[in-house]
Amino acid sequence: MIDLGSRVSANASTEAEPEEQRRGVFRRLRESLSKSRQALAEEISASLFDRIDEETWERLEQALILADAGAPTTAAVVERLEHEVDSGAVPADGALVRDRLIEILAEVASTGRARIDLSGEPAVLMLVGVNGTGKTTTIGKIAWHLSKEMGLSVILAAADTYRAAAAEQLAEWAQRAGADLIRGEEGADPGAVAFDAISAARARGADVVIVDTAGRLHTQSNLMEELAKVKRVIAKQIPEAPHETLISIDATTGQNGLRQAKVFSESVDLDGVVLTKLDGTAKGGIALAIASELEIPVKLIGVGETLEDLRPFDPGEYAAALLAE
Amino acid sequence: MFDQLSDRLQSTLSDVRSRGKLSESDVDAAMREIRLALLEADVNFKVVKSFTKALKERCLGSDVLNSLDPGQQVVKIVKEELASLMGGTGSELAMAHSGPTVILMAGLQGSGKTTACAKLALHFRKMNKDVGIAACDVYRPAAVPQLVTVGERAGAHVYEKGTDADPVEIAEWALQLAKTERRDVLIVDTAGRLHVDQDLMSELSQIRKKTKPHDVLLVVDAMTGQDAVGVAESFAEAAEFDGVVMTKLDGDARGGAALSVKAVTGKPILFASTGEKLEDFDKFHPDRMAQRILGMGDVLTLIEKAEAQVDEKQAADLQEKMRKDQFTLEDFLQQMRQVRKMGPLSGIIGMLPGMGAMKQLKDADIDERELDRTEAIILSMTPAERVDPHLINGSRRKRIANGSGTRVQHVNQLVKQFDQMRVMMRSMANGKMPDAQQMAQLSGAAPRPKVRRR
Numbered sequence: 001m002i003d004l005g006s007r008v009s010a011n012a013s014t015e016a017e018p019e020e021q022r023r024g025v026f027r028r029l030r031e032s033l034s035k036s037r038q039a040l041a042e043e044i045s046a047s048l049f050d051r052i053d054e055e056t057w058e059r060l061e062q063a064l065i066l067a068d069a070g071a072p073t074t075a076a077v078v079e080r081l082e083h084e085v086d087s088g089a090v091p092a093d094g095a096l097v098r099d100r101l102i103e104i105l106a107e108v109a110s111t112g113r114a115r116i117d118l119s120g121e122p123a124v125l126m127l128v129g130v131n132g133t134g135k136t137t138t139i140g141k142i143a144w145h146l147s148k149e150m151g152l153s154v155i156l157a158a159a160d161t162y163r164a165a166a167a168e169q170l171a172e173w174a175q176r177a178g179a180d181l182i183r184g185e186e187g188a189d190p191g192a193v194a195f196d197a198i199s200a201a202r203a204r205g206a207d208v209v210i211v212d213t214a215g216r217l218h219t220q221s222n223l224m225e226e227l228a229k230v231k232r233v234i235a236k237q238i239p240e241a242p243h244e245t246l247i248s249i250d251a252t253t254g255q256n257g258l259r260q261a262k263v264f265s266e267s268v269d270l271d272g273v274v275l276t277k278l279d280g281t282a283k284g285g286i287a288l289a290i291a292s293e294l295e296i297p298v299k300l301i302g303v304g305e306t307l308e309d310l311r312p313f314d315p316g317e318y319a320a321a322l323l324a325e
Numbered sequence: 326m327f328d329q330l331s332d333r334l335q336s337t338l339s340d341v342r343s344r345g346k347l348s349e350s351d352v353d354a355a356m357r358e359i360r361l362a363l364l365e366a367d368v369n370f371k372v373v374k375s376f377t378k379a380l381k382e383r384c385l386g387s388d389v390l391n392s393l394d395p396g397q398q399v400v401k402i403v404k405e406e407l408a409s410l411m412g413g414t415g416s417e418l419a420m421a422h423s424g425p426t427v428i429l430m431a432g433l434q435g436s437g438k439t440t441a442c443a444k445l446a447l448h449f450r451k452m453n454k455d456v457g458i459a460a461c462d463v464y465r466p467a468a469v470p471q472l473v474t475v476g477e478r479a480g481a482h483v484y485e486k487g488t489d490a491d492p493v494e495i496a497e498w499a500l501q502l503a504k505t506e507r508r509d510v511l512i513v514d515t516a517g518r519l520h521v522d523q524d525l526m527s528e529l530s531q532i533r534k535k536t537k538p539h540d541v542l543l544v545v546d547a548m549t550g551q552d553a554v555g556v557a558e559s560f561a562e563a564a565e566f567d568g569v570v571m572t573k574l575d576g577d578a579r580g581g582a583a584l585s586v587k588a589v590t591g592k593p594i595l596f597a598s599t600g601e602k603l604e605d606f607d608k609f610h611p612d613r614m615a616q617r618i619l620g621m622g623d624v625l626t627l628i629e630k631a632e633a634q635v636d637e638k639q640a641a642d643l644q645e646k647m648r649k650d651q652f653t654l655e656d657f658l659q660q661m662r663q664v665r666k667m668g669p670l671s672g673i674i675g676m677l678p679g680m681g682a683m684k685q686l687k688d689a690d691i692d693e694r695e696l697d698r699t700e701a702i703i704l705s706m707t708p709a710e711r712v713d714p715h716l717i718n719g720s721r722r723k724r725i726a727n728g729s730g731t732r733v734q735h736v737n738q739l740v741k742q743f744d745q746m747r748v749m750m751r752s753m754a755n756g757k758m759p760d761a762q763q764m765a766q767l768s769g770a771a772p773r774p775k776v777r778r779r
Binding site: 062065066067068070071130131132133134163164165166168169171172173217218219220221222250252253254255256257259260277279280281282283285286 | 361364365366367369370433434435436437465466467468470471474475519520521546547548549550551552553555556573575576577578579581582693694
């Protein structure tokens with residue numbers, strides 16, 4: 001999931017412990033994923049593909065729409081599968097059709113570069129998104145993983161200088177994660193905070209800087225311009241930074257999520273999506289629409305409140321979960 | 326795609342007029358378009374299904390002879406049905422006869438509860454009510470200091486016990502204090518919670534039992550998708566909410582969640598949160614929401630805002646000046662300030678119907694700082710220069726540019742634009758409408774005003 005660049009070999013040879021721990025984390029993840037995958041696959045076959053007829057396609061359409069995948073993406077997926085079954089390319093057998101559907105959905109969901117690039121020294125991550133989508137919480141979780149599980153030194157930049165007590169919230173996460181925090185006054189220039197954080201990271205030889213930004217609606221063009229400026233200021237310190245710009249999208253978001261991703265991408269060029277709050281009943285199908293229409297991959301998912309509940313995105317598992325009742 | 330719902334319906338139903346009545350296949354075709362439009366607006370799939378079914382019956386055989394065109398006729402029916410489904414005219418909060426009115430706020434994480442609490446507090450402060458807010462979100466880091474900051478900004482007293490106390494106890498304690506301190510209103514802020522979280526949901530119903538609120542409000546993000554229904558149903562069960570606050574309506578989400586929640590729970594939407602500032606909080610208008618969902622713009626809100634800002638007499642004077650070709654840069658400055666008082670320009674444009682068709686304006690990146698600059702330039706001119714910009718020669722240009730912190734070319738640009746505007750006003754006074762291109766250039770909304778010499 002994470003591309004550490006040259007840092008991997010260095011860490012692996014000199015510090016065997018974090019490396020092992022890291023494997024441990026990912027094994028845990030894989031195990032929990034495969035368990036749920038199995039259960040879900042059984043559920044889908046039971047509910048959706050008992051008989052293949054007109055009603056099957058209608059119910060599939062309904063399932064995808066109810067998951068917020070949106071009308072265009074839903075229509076494309078259903079038409080494709082229906083065509084493949086009609087033409088005989090896929091046998092009209094419940095289990096086979098189900099597997100093929102999951103393949104198609106996984107194909108739609110996996111677009112672009114799936115790994116998170118942390119090869120920069122320091123690597124700079126920036127989180128953006130509309131208000132209340134879980135940026136600060138996600139940053140806390142990423143910081144914790146990088147710091148506690150992988151033994152990297154992390155600096156958090158509290159560039160949300162707008163929302164009351166946003167820096168306090170991040171400070172609490174920094175403390176839990178054992179990361180350093182760089183902050184400015186409330187109302188300070190967010191670009192300056194990001195700039196200072198990267199300067200500090202270079203001076204201290206830190207591995208990763210994670211920049212928290214204020215939530216903003218994509219319709220506020222002045223705030224979007226401010227965000228583009230933060231990015232430009234970061235690039236003044238390290239030309240190729242931020243190495244990863246991620247947008248957090250709330251899984252309960254409907255079709256507006258597509259607009260969000262589009263407009264944010266226009267101003268700061270997104271590398272990926274963090275799909276948050278997947279622990280509710282929302283399926284986050286908007287991520288499919290974003291991947292299929294804008295070619296921005298989902299990289300991480302948030303499935304709960306605890307630190308371990310941030311996971312790498314698995315297209316196959318996600319596709320299966322999307323269709324479970 | 327939705328802005329064109331009317332257009333699409335019109336083309337779908339274009340040949341109906343010759344026959345006079347809508348046939349079943351006409352209606353089916355129209356329903357397909359409406360269904361897609363509603364889904365795109367995030368109205369719940371099941372709600373869409375039953376809605377279009379009911380709609381179909383009303384449209385079938387509907388007389389279209391008298392209407393200008395059948396597409397409009399169907400749109401009108403859809404609009405009426407949507408508005409009635411959304412609750413007819415606005416509803417009100419229940420208030421206590423004596424003692425504090427207790428209002429419990431609940432919702433998912435990130436839906437905007439804390440901000441909504443402060444906005445609601447300000448709403449009551451404006452009516453000279455003494456407002457207290459109980460800080461019962463002890464889970465999210467820094468939620469309490471956030472509430473203290475925004476609550477005090479709204480002029481409310483915040484009852485907080487840090488994060489170690491139990492939320493139910495905090496609520497009871499705050500209610501006791503609110504009673505002894507004779508507050509008019511107590512707003513209880515709670516932690517965001519997932520509707521599937523059993524423990525937190527039962528905590529919420531505990532707070533409800535102990536504080537016996539007069540109103541329980543569910544805070545719903547306007548951007549919520551299909552899941553809004555499940556969320557609303559769960560909260561209805563645990564907290565028996567009485568009404569809904571829709572947040573983040575200042576974005577461009579269609580807000581179909583509003584319709585879904587109302588349709589499924591029958592609870593009215595009472596307030597709409599429409600911006601970052603605490604004042605951006607209004608009573609909810611179901612009819613306007615229906616238009617928004619259909620992509621028809623919010624003309625009524627726009628007219629109200631304009632009426633609130635524009636002085637009738639001033640407007641008449643201005644018209645007279647335009648007619649007599651006496652419009653000056655001073656008038657232009659006043660005009661610009663008045664328009665800006667209505668809110669950010671991008672928001673105003675969003676409220677205009679048919680902006681889908683005027684792509685130039687819709688996609689225009691309106692830079693408010695451009696307007697700041699224009700203001701600065703005009704303010705750096707002498708009164709004489711404002712009346713007659715032709716006075717502005719080379720050295721005056723330089724002085725104005727220095728005074729306003731801009732460059733000579735910016736001053737030139739403004740003077741040229743103003744000239745153009747006067748030409749346009751003359752033609753308008755003669756009864757001709759300017760085209761979209763001209764309008765876009767003048768508002769500064771076009772990619773960059775291309776100045777053409779006539």
